[in-house]
Amino acid sequence: MLKLISSTYKEMLLLSRDLGGLVILFVMPLVLIITITLIQDSSFKTINEAKIPILFVDNDKEEISNTILENLNSNDAFEIVTKQDDVFFTEETAKSAVLKGKYQLAVIIPKNLSSDLDKKVNQNVAKILSEFGVDDEPKSTDEVILNKEIKLYFDPAVQKSFKNAVMNNIDKMISRIESKSIYKAFQEELGEAEQKQQNPLLTNSNFVSFKEINPKEGQGVTLPNSTQHNVPAWTLFAIFFIVIPLSINIVKEKNQGTFVRLRTNPVSYLTVLGGKSITYLIVCLIQFLLMLAVGVFLLPLLGLHALEVGSNFITLFIVALFSGLAAVGFGILLGTLATTPEQSAPLGATMVVILAAIGGVWVPVFLMPNFMQLISNISPMNWGLNAFYDVLLRNGGIMEVLPEIGLLLLFFIVTVTISIWYDKRQRTV
Amino acid sequence: MNLSVIHINNVYKKYKGADVFSINNLSLEINKGEIYGLLGPNGAGKTTLISMLCGLLKPTSGQITIKGLSFKDNAKQIKQTIGVVPQEYALYPTLTAYENLMYFGAMYGLSGTDLKFKVTESLEHLGLSKFQNKKIRTFSGGMKRRVNLIAGILHQPEILFLDEPTVGVDVQSKNVIMEHLKMLNKNGTTIVYTSHHLNEAETFCSKVSIIDNGSIVASGTPKELMQNSTGANNLEDVFIQLTGEALRDYA
Numbered sequence: 001m002l003k004l005i006s007s008t009y010k011e012m013l014l015l016s017r018d019l020g021g022l023v024i025l026f027v028m029p030l031v032l033i034i035t036i037t038l039i040q041d042s043s044f045k046t047i048n049e050a051k052i053p054i055l056f057v058d059n060d061k062e063e064i065s066n067t068i069l070e071n072l073n074s075n076d077a078f079e080i081v082t083k084q085d086d087v088f089f090t091e092e093t094a095k096s097a098v099l100k101g102k103y104q105l106a107v108i109i110p111k112n113l114s115s116d117l118d119k120k121v122n123q124n125v126a127k128i129l130s131e132f133g134v135d136d137e138p139k140s141t142d143e144v145i146l147n148k149e150i151k152l153y154f155d156p157a158v159q160k161s162f163k164n165a166v167m168n169n170i171d172k173m174i175s176r177i178e179s180k181s182i183y184k185a186f187q188e189e190l191g192e193a194e195q196k197q198q199n200p201l202l203t204n205s206n207f208v209s210f211k212e213i214n215p216k217e218g219q220g221v222t223l224p225n226s227t228q229h230n231v232p233a234w235t236l237f238a239i240f241f242i243v244i245p246l247s248i249n250i251v252k253e254k255n256q257g258t259f260v261r262l263r264t265n266p267v268s269y270l271t272v273l274g275g276k277s278i279t280y281l282i283v284c285l286i287q288f289l290l291m292l293a294v295g296v297f298l299l300p301l302l303g304l305h306a307l308e309v310g311s312n313f314i315t316l317f318i319v320a321l322f323s324g325l326a327a328v329g330f331g332i333l334l335g336t337l338a339t340t341p342e343q344s345a346p347l348g349a350t351m352v353v354i355l356a357a358i359g360g361v362w363v364p365v366f367l368m369p370n371f372m373q374l375i376s377n378i379s380p381m382n383w384g385l386n387a388f389y390d391v392l393l394r395n396g397g398i399m400e401v402l403p404e405i406g407l408l409l410l411f412f413i414v415t416v417t418i419s420i421w422y423d424k425r426q427r428t429v
Numbered sequence: 430m431n432l433s434v435i436h437i438n439n440v441y442k443k444y445k446g447a448d449v450f451s452i453n454n455l456s457l458e459i460n461k462g463e464i465y466g467l468l469g470p471n472g473a474g475k476t477t478l479i480s481m482l483c484g485l486l487k488p489t490s491g492q493i494t495i496k497g498l499s500f501k502d503n504a505k506q507i508k509q510t511i512g513v514v515p516q517e518y519a520l521y522p523t524l525t526a527y528e529n530l531m532y533f534g535a536m537y538g539l540s541g542t543d544l545k546f547k548v549t550e551s552l553e554h555l556g557l558s559k560f561q562n563k564k565i566r567t568f569s570g571g572m573k574r575r576v577n578l579i580a581g582i583l584h585q586p587e588i589l590f591l592d593e594p595t596v597g598v599d600v601q602s603k604n605v606i607m608e609h610l611k612m613l614n615k616n617g618t619t620i621v622y623t624s625h626h627l628n629e630a631e632t633f634c635s636k637v638s639i640i641d642n643g644s645i646v647a648s649g650t651p652k653e654l655m656q657n658s659t660g661a662n663n664l665e666d667v668f669i670q671l672t673g674e675a676l677r678d679y680a
Contacts, residue, residue, distance in 0.1 A: 006535035010524070017523035017564075257519035261580065264483045264513040265536040266505050 003267050007275025014249070015279060021245055029238030029287060030294055033230060037304055040226040053079045055094040055106035055153075062114030064177050068107070068150075071173050091151070098153040105158070105166060108151035117181055120145045125185040150174070227305035231295035232388030233361040236381050238291060239284045239323050240352045243331040246280050247344040250335025269423055273416065277328045284324030285317070292316070312391045315398050319391060322408040323384035329415030330380070336419040355379045383407045434588055434619050435459035435482065440491030442477055442643070451477045452488070453643035459636075464610075464620040466634035468627065468664075470672050474643040475623040476516070479592050482621065483513045495588065509537070512586030512618075516593045518573040519580070522566035526557055526576045529565060530583060537584035544583075551579040555605055571602025578606055582613060589613065591622040595629065607633060631664040641672045 015022065054072060058065045072078050081103070082088060089097070094106035123145065150170065154163055253259040262272055295307030309316065334351070338344035356362065358372065359381030365373055376382045387404035390396035435458065442452035452474045459465045467475045480486040481493055484500040484507065493499065495507045520529045530548040539547065552561050555575040565573060578594060591610070595603045607629070614620050624630050630637060631651045638648040647654055651664050658667040 002538070002540050003536055006532055010521070010528070010532045013524055013528060014521060256522070257515055257517035258521060260485065260515055260517075261513065261519035261533065262536065263485055264508060264511070264515075265533070266508040266538065267536045 003271050004274050004278075007267075007272055008278045009275075011249075011275050011279035012282075015245075015283070025242065025245065025283060026287065026290060029234060029241060030290060032237070033234040033291055033294055034298070034302070036234060037226055037230040037299060038302065040230060052077055052105070053081050053103055055089050055097060055103050056080045056082050057089050057091055057094050057106065057108045058082065059091075059111040060109045060113040064114040064117060064174075065109040067177055068109065068170065068173055072107075075169070095153050098155050101155055101157065104155040104162070106151075106153040107170070108153070110148050110150065113148050113150075116145050116148060117178065118185075119143065121178070121181045121185045125182065125189055129186075129189055227295060227299055227307050228392055229364060231291060231299075231307045232392060233356075233385055235288055235291040235320070236323055236359070236384045236388070237352070237356050237361050238287045239320065239384075240327045240330070240355065240381060242280050242283055242287075242324075242327055243334060243352055244345055244348040246276065246328065246331030247335035247338060247348045248341045249276065250332065251338050251341050251344045254339070255341075269420060273332055273419070276332065277325075277416075280328050280331065281321070281324045284327060285320060288317070288320035288324075308392070310395075312395070312397075315391045315396070315401060316388065318398065319384060319387040319401055319405060322405040322412075323380070323387075325412040326380040326384070326408040326415075329412035329419075332419045333415040336422050355381045358382070360385050380408055380411045383411075432461045433458045434461045434496050435621065436492070436494045436497075437478075437482075438492040440478075440481065440488045440493060442474075442481060442486065443489045450489070450643050452481070455491075455640075455643065455645060457638060457645065457648070459619065459621060461619055462614070462617065464614050464622070464633060464635045466630040466637035467621065467623045467640060468625075468630055468637055468668065469623075469640035473640045473672075475640055476592055477643075478640070479590050479621065479623055483511065483590050484508065509584070510587050512581040512584065512589040514578050514581035514589070514591045514594050516596065518565070518577050520565045520573065520576055523564055525562045525564055526552065526568070526572075527561040529576060530579055533580040534583040539584060547583050548579075551583060555579060555609060569599075571598040574598045574602060575606060578609070582618075585616075586618060588619045588621065591620065593623055593625065595624070595626060603629075627665040627668055628663070637664070639668060639671050646671045 056069060056072065058069065069080060072080050084093075084097075089106070091108045094103075094108065097103050098106045123143075152163075152167065152170070253262075259272075263269075292307065292309065296309060297306075300306040330351075331348070334344055334348050338347060356379075358376045359365075359379035360368070360376055361381055365376045365382065365385075368376065383404040387401040387408075390400045390404070394400070437455060437457040440452055440455045441450050443450045455474075455478065467478060469475050477486065481488055482495070484504055487500075496510060498507050500507060521532075524532070527548060530551070531544060534544045534548060549558070549561075552558050555578070557572060557575055557579075560568070560572065565576065568576065574594065574597075578591075581591075582589060589610075594610070595606055598606070610620060610622075610633070622630075622634070634651060636648070636650055637654065638645045639654070640646065647657070647667070649657070654667045655661045655664065658670050661667045661670060
């Protein structure tokens with residue numbers, strides 16, 4: 001026990017003598033979490049508050065184009081641009097402007113869209129009514145009316161999700177206009193035009209609409225907001241970041257000969273590793289507390305959502321403890337396998353980034369492709385993140401996080417066992 | 430009657446992937462209270478042999494016992510009995526001399542005032558008292574060597590293994606180290622040491638073995654070895670006669 005305490009004290013002394021390392025360990029993750037949360041939050045604001053300029057080329061100038069224009073104008077997300085330097089955009093100039101990346105989107109309304117739609121609808125309605133024997137003499141002619149296309153030019157850099165949102169929006173508008181035209185044509189054919197204003201079918205409101213409800217305690221899953229996602233995610237990233245200094249610490253010990261001396265001393269490798277594990281575990285827990293404090297106290301001061309910890313602090317602490325153990329185990333393994341700091345530092349950094357990426361630290365796992373969601377299951381950061389989400393978002397207690405902390409503990413045991421086995425094997429040269 | 434404390438019997442050592450044996454059928458007995466020198470050119474097998482005696486390496490075959498105990502069954506007990514001073518400065522550069530020694534002393538099970546006393550006393554004996562709170566990285570080579578030595582003797586080992594303990598140090602540091610080792614030996618510590626300084630070995634060792642190509646080519650007191658070699662005036666002459674003048678570069 002005395003040897004373990006001495007080993008832990010020595011590790012703490014070594015850490016305390018490396019001020020630069022301490023700054024990296026504690027300050028950098030804090031800077032990271034604030035920066036990332038601010039960026040992600042402002043990107044949400046970009047979508048919700050800042051207006052995206054859209055080029056609108058109106059070759060129709062009648063009811064449909066007016067309605068689309070009106071709808072786009074009423075949408076807070078868009079700012080409609082029709083001319084530049086008092087010159088109206090044409091399809092060609094709009095296309096060129098989008099291609100150059102000056103605008104993200106151009107909407108080109110074709111010529112005679114409204115009149116041709118009216119004609120087409122009247123033609124169809126008259127045909128239907130004549131088939132039902134309501135109208136013996138169809139008013140429309142057999143003129144062939146070609147289908148119309150509203151052209152959308154997108155900046156190649158625009159994300160697919162944005163494209164889909166715009167296309168769905170315009171498609172919805174067109175469908176509504178088409179339905180309205182059909183009803184209107186039926187009314188005119190059936191002589192009910194005077195009742196138009198009262199007809200509920202011609203109102204702009206939808207009969208079926210959406211209501212967004214965030215499930216409460218015990219009712220399922222709530223999707224995380226930027227703070228709820230970022231604080232646990234980057235806390236885990238910070239915790240796993242200790243893999244790098246820990247592995248370098250072990251490699252240094254091997255290279256400077258102190259490990260050789262320790263092997264000749266009556267102390268087990270497990271005790272030596274125990275001292276390192278306790279020290280770096282304490283570092284992990286301090287990181288966790290700092291990140292939590294930032295989430296609860298600092299982020300709201302920056303206009304971001306506050307992290308809601310509620311009464312789950314103990315469970316969160318336990319999750320952080322086991323995540324720290326997994327990180328320590330991984331650091332010990334890398335330090336044992338590597339022979340130079342030049343190997344362990346980049347390897348550690350790369351591995352942590354990969355584990356973070358597949359673990360859902362950057363992009364939530366539910367947004368990943370199916371096969372990546374499967375792969376994410378092998379990342380200890382994913383287990384830790386799920387446990388944090390269980391506590392923060394699903395109001396889970398210790399029983400709910402048992403599977404995840406069990407996996408994290410298993411990861412620690414496996415990595416340390418491999419390290420001890422490998423070290424022993426290396427010594428039997 | 431001499432009491433054997435180290436018994437090496439038909440030991441072979443071949444590293445994984447190596448073509449030749451680094452230690453080749455080596456047998457040796459070292460008695461209690463001796464200062465035993467293991468001398469030989471580069472690559473002769475000295476460090477391999479001393480590493481096996483410290484339990485850092487396992488022999489490919491053969492037997493090594495320390496006070497009748499083998500590492501296989503009694504590693505902890507042997508490690509408590511021996512002290513090791515490796516060739517490199519096996520110290521933490523960012524810790525002070527005092528902190529380093531307190532830590533390594535604790536690894537031998539020393540604690541409290543006993544440990545503090547031994548650290549302070551040793552630092553004083555080796556002229557490092559006023560530097561005890563300085564970080565090792567600020568020390569000169571000679572100062573590091575002295576701290577390196579203290580780290581291996583704090584627990585007052587019965588047997589002390591030293592691998593080139595005076596390499597790269599100035600004459601003053603060397604003298605302090607050698608005097609301290611003689612004092613330890615006087616107090617009953619058996620010393621096994623390797624060195625390239627043959628003059629030093631000649632005056633310091635009670636017995637030496639010259640090793641070449643993993644085998645002992647000659648053993649005895651320095652005086653006996655000189656008498657048995659025609660025209661040898663010192664140990665260096667004996668060494669050259671036995672190991673030749675060819676360079677022993679290896680990689």
